[in-house]
Amino acid sequence: MANLIDSITSSRVWKSFFRHGWPDDELNRSLVMTTNIFFHLHPVKVSRRSIRATYTWGLGVLAAILFVVLAVTGTLIMFYYVPSTELAYHNIIDLQTKVPYGQLMRNMHRWAAHGMVLIVVLHMARVFYTGAYKPPREFNWIVGVVLLLLTLGASFTGYLLPWDQLSYWAITVGTNIAGYTPLIGPKIRLMLLGGFEVGQNALTRFYALHIMVIPLLMTLLISLHLWRVRKDGGLAAQNIPERPDSRLEFQ
Amino acid sequence: MAVENKPDERFVRGPVKTYGLMELVRGRSPMVEKGPDDTVFSFPIVAILEALLALGTILVLGFFSLVRNAPLEELANPDLTTNPAKAPWYFMALQELLLHMHPVLAGIIVPGVVVLFLIILPYIDTDRSDAGRWFATPRGPKWVYFTALYTVIAQAGLIYFDEVMGLRGLGAASPLLLQFVGPIMFGVILFALPLLVVWRFKPTRRELMLVIFTIIIVSAITLTIAGFLFRGPGMHLYPPWGMPDGYNPWSSL
Numbered sequence: 001m002a003n004l005i006d007s008i009t010s011s012r013v014w015k016s017f018f019r020h021g022w023p024d025d026e027l028n029r030s031l032v033m034t035t036n037i038f039f040h041l042h043p044v045k046v047s048r049r050s051i052r053a054t055y056t057w058g059l060g061v062l063a064a065i066l067f068v069v070l071a072v073t074g075t076l077i078m079f080y081y082v083p084s085t086e087l088a089y090h091n092i093i094d095l096q097t098k099v100p101y102g103q104l105m106r107n108m109h110r111w112a113a114h115g116m117v118l119i120v121v122l123h124m125a126r127v128f129y130t131g132a133y134k135p136p137r138e139f140n141w142i143v144g145v146v147l148l149l150l151t152l153g154a155s156f157t158g159y160l161l162p163w164d165q166l167s168y169w170a171i172t173v174g175t176n177i178a179g180y181t182p183l184i185g186p187k188i189r190l191m192l193l194g195g196f197e198v199g200q201n202a203l204t205r206f207y208a209l210h211i212m213v214i215p216l217l218m219t220l221l222i223s224l225h226l227w228r229v230r231k232d233g234g235l236a237a238q239n240i241p242e243r244p245d246s247r248l249e250f251q
Numbered sequence: 252m253a254v255e256n257k258p259d260e261r262f263v264r265g266p267v268k269t270y271g272l273m274e275l276v277r278g279r280s281p282m283v284e285k286g287p288d289d290t291v292f293s294f295p296i297v298a299i300l301e302a303l304l305a306l307g308t309i310l311v312l313g314f315f316s317l318v319r320n321a322p323l324e325e326l327a328n329p330d331l332t333t334n335p336a337k338a339p340w341y342f343m344a345l346q347e348l349l350l351h352m353h354p355v356l357a358g359i360i361v362p363g364v365v366v367l368f369l370i371i372l373p374y375i376d377t378d379r380s381d382a383g384r385w386f387a388t389p390r391g392p393k394w395v396y397f398t399a400l401y402t403v404i405a406q407a408g409l410i411y412f413d414e415v416m417g418l419r420g421l422g423a424a425s426p427l428l429l430q431f432v433g434p435i436m437f438g439v440i441l442f443a444l445p446l447l448v449v450w451r452f453k454p455t456r457r458e459l460m461l462v463i464f465t466i467i468i469v470s471a472i473t474l475t476i477a478g479f480l481f482r483g484p485g486m487h488l489y490p491p492w493g494m495p496d497g498y499n500p501w502s503s504l
Contacts, residue, residue, distance in 0.1 A: 029292045042297055045290040049383070051300060058304050065308045089326045096323070107316030114504060115312070117341050121468075128372075128464050129395070131382045131457065138373035145369045152341055159339050166503055168327035169336040177338070177345055180354035197329065236383035 041226050043234055050235035055130070059123035064222065066116040070154075071215065073109040081161070083207035085200045088163040113155050120151045132236035140228040143221055150218050157210035160203060171206070172198050322502055334484045334496075337503055343478030344471045350486060351413050353430035361438075365467055376460045387457045398445050398462050402469040405441055410477050414488045442466055479503075 008014055009022070020031035030044045049055055080099055081091045095102035124144060127133055133141035160171040175198070179189035194201025229235070338346045348357035381387040386395055445462055454462070480500050483489040491500055 023294050026292065029294045032294050039294070039298065042293045044293060046293050046297060048289050048291060051297060061301055061304050062308060065305045069309065069312065092323060103320060104316055107319070107321045108312050110321035111315055112312055125468060130385050131387055133373040134379050134382045135373070135377050141373050142370055145366065155341065156339060162323055163327045165324040165327055165333050166322060169333045170338050173336050173346065174338040174342055177349065177358040180358040182355055
């Protein structure tokens with residue numbers, strides 16, 4: 001058995017996939033992080049403080065996990081949903097009653113969406129109360145604020161799609177708020193809805209924003225957000241040395 | 252050909268040495284120019300933690316989705332307004348504000364100022380000495396706690412006061428006074444009171460930010476809960492368990 005595993009892991013095919021050995025020594029534990037596209041978002045070493053549960057509560061990771069769950073369940077729902085005022089509502093009924101696990105998919109998408117808004121707000125509060133927005137992390141804090149607004153936008157545009165009374169009137173109320181801006185308000189509302197009230201144009205626009213524009217922007221900004229965490233020296237927890245370390249000073 | 256140190260040479264021969272070999276110690280990785288640190292290898296601990304978080308999230312979400320269905324009401328009908336007509340819960344703070352002041356103030360100016368504050372925050376408070384420390388200073392947690400408590404009471408009081416007094420209904424009074432001057436005055440007082448109190452203790456800039464941010468976020472939470480749970484038909488205040496017409500505020504999630 002050991003021979004078999006050995007011959008597999010030392011074969012050329014295996015080595016073309018994984019460019020490191022079994023990660024049980026320090027060299028290979030470094031290589032596993034740097035040679036894997038998913039792991040390379042992480043540093044090779046992390047400070048004990050920054051992985052302590054009571055420091056971050058894992059909120060940033062949770063938000064990212066929920067984003068992935070939403071992308072997966074959302075894609076599955078897209079196979080059954082047509083953004084038409086004639087069909088949308090009946091698609092949702094069919095999804096819930098005729099599609100295997102359709103109701104479960106829709107439920108998970110809905111609750112994950114609410115959960116993500118909640119988690120993202122809590123994440124912002126965590127970052128604020130630990131002072132993790134301070135230099136050199138100012139820019140990443142702003143990226144985070146934009147991501148919070150995009151999360152709200154993603155959730156709001158998705159809210160209209162079932163085309164039931166709840167979504168119709170919530171979006172009517174919500175877009176009315178945007179319409180209150182002096183001078184440009186009515187124009188913003190017209191641009192969002194593609195008309196003067198919530199109708200087929202609004203549904204088309206919200207659908208495009210919900211499944212394409214906002215998720216793409218968020219993917220881009222989440223990548224930037226994570227990359228900046230690395231570039232700014234990891235979580236702020238690392239920056240409390242007993243003696244200030246001059247290399248960490250940012251000038 | 253003689254080798255000379257050229258200006259663009261990368262590895263200059265014989266630079267001034269500032270270190271020498273002192274001692275050989277047993278170790279498993281090079282520790283050149285590094286002080287003692289408190290770090291661990293990310294693999295496997297971070298991978299395990301993230302996998303656990305992902306599994307836990309999917310389990311909790313999946314289980315909750317089995318016991319509770321996403322709401323679906325009747326087909327959208329533009330001719331039949333629901334009562335109450337509410338925005339999604341995360342916009343309920345805005346909708347609640349709209350009940351108390353001019354739409355331009357509630358829908359644009361207040362949220363605009365909040366977003367602006369969030370964006371310029373890291374440029375106001377730049378002292379790095381307490382970065383990474385929960386609530387910044389030893390007295391920080393207490394200040395945040397009392398500010399949060401004060402904000403909940405003050406906001407709930409203001410919401411109830413407006414509902415009972417019916418300031419919106421006072422058509423005879425000047426709309427400018429009722430919808431702009433009044434709310435702005437209450438807003439300024441809301442922020443000024445705790446700031447005046449902490450001013451006596453000579454707060455750092457970071458501590459001032461703690462107080463301001465806490466007022467903002469707790470206000471948002473209080474307004475959201477008031478709008479989401481306590482507003483019933485006609486957008487009037489009711490206890491969540493005693494809504495008229497069988498209205499259930501949770502049904503709009």
